[in-house]
Amino acid sequence: MIAPLLAASSRADAPVVVELGPGTGAVTAALRAAVPELRYLGVELNPAMADHLAARFPGIDLVRGPASVLPQALAERGLREVDLVVSGLPWQAFAGSDGTALVSAIAAHLAPSGAHTQFTYRWSRWAPPGRRQHRELQRFFGHVDLSPTVWPNVPPAVVYTATLPRPDGV
Template sequence: MSTALVLREFVRNPLRMASVTPSSPALAATMTAPVPSSGEPIVVELGPGTGAFTAAVQQRLGSRGRHIAVDLNPHLAEVLAERFPSVEVVVAAAADLPAILADRGIATADAVVSGLPWAAFSGRAGGRLIDTIATTLHPAGAFTQFTYTWSRWATPSRRQHEQLRDAYDEVIVSRTIWRNVPPALTYVARRPHLRRS
């Protein structure tokens, strides 16, 4: 079901989908590893799609904290809300993240997990998206983003990596996750330089 749904939505709008297949459990585990394993964390998921990362976040949280999933695609958001009733699903653009958190009385997120495609990081609002995410992240929080191994050296991926290095003190690149199709790697960014004014 999820593979068919992802493929259908990719065909409808390929620039808004990061992949034609759902992410693997191996990639999901790496992407969600920075989600705090104790306390009551606030976790934001951007571009959750059909929920490969959502399931992993929920498993790490158990019944703790809050999990807010932001997707621009209303159909995918509806499916996600049905699958994960405890997740706060919001139909909005990732660029609206500061307002989304403020509307819920949240100052900062402890983790931001992004399944967004490169296209989301381009254009007027998208070009500032990494900075926008940094302003909403707790100083001890982490932001994760994935890219495909074969495209790591492409201009959009290199630009994104440079933006991450500009916005965060530390950016760690994972080893290749071969058990994903196609093989992928993740960026884990910590200690944001930027704070909301």
Template sequence: MAPEPADIPRRPSFLREFLANPIATAAIAPSSPQLATAMLRGVDIASLRTIVEFGPGTGIFTRAVLQALRAAGNTGATVIALELNQRMAAALAADLEAGANNADDPAPRVEILNANALDIDRILAERGLPHADFILSGLGWPSIPAKVRDAILEKTAAALPQGRQFRTFGYHIGLTLPGAWGFRRTVRRLFSRVEISPVVWRNIPPAFVYTCTT
């Protein structure tokens, strides 16, 4: 049963959550639909069974994934989104439940968890899932401590079989930040191929997509 409007948690503001905890919420604005499109461009959506998302925030990428799965007729897929910010996780879960289709309209299964990306191995194991088929991330890598960042990326690579993809994005204005350099060094060490998309200018700030293939 969908929650009554009064039961739906107030949608958090990215800026407010960033100011309260810049580590847990490493963005001041949600990603644009154009960036969401770039994040999924060329992905073989129909072949995916288990999709994991880090840092869904307000759910821009989550909704794009669900829409793409429905369009591909892939209603048997499972989407697991791990959001460290408790308020954002609760608000997104409530929003998706409130907007869910009825039981007669098959839809991919989606699970919004208030959890750390570091727990991806445990979360997959608890669900009897040997691996993820695709991982995407909205995490702000330059703001994450290097040891934590590298641990997340190592677990990400380990959770994907050979030939599968991890996609994330970086801000154009942050290319020269030490954290961005460290991120690129780590993904190039862990993945067999790392590609960078053209800049998506219709995003605040402008951003580009990393496609990292195992």
């Protein structure tokens, strides 16, 4: 499942990559191995996961808090644009307006040639929150691609890749 998430990381020579919900760092490790020169910013809500990630990757730029702090975290670092946003956040956890605000913020801070990748479990894309997520991605991005099912992942997953950001959602 890592390959579709990382495919968009080759869009820049030294990309700025944001990972929302890095958890224990499986994707983080793959990102750092694939693109050693990247500038990485992780945003993790769970304190135990954040502690684990900080111990696993000493010196990593990590914000401990909800994904909604993304605009503030970028501003504090002098970053106006990022090249790739990777997320495995469970869309079911976001109420309608919270999800809209998050996708809008991602689109607003993504470079015109950037990409937002979001993995989700295959079954959840048909649930109401999954359908809402797809609509939000289509609203804020000019192109949304869905990967084939990644069957070896347990549970099976899919990856959305959203490009051509439209921050105003039109």
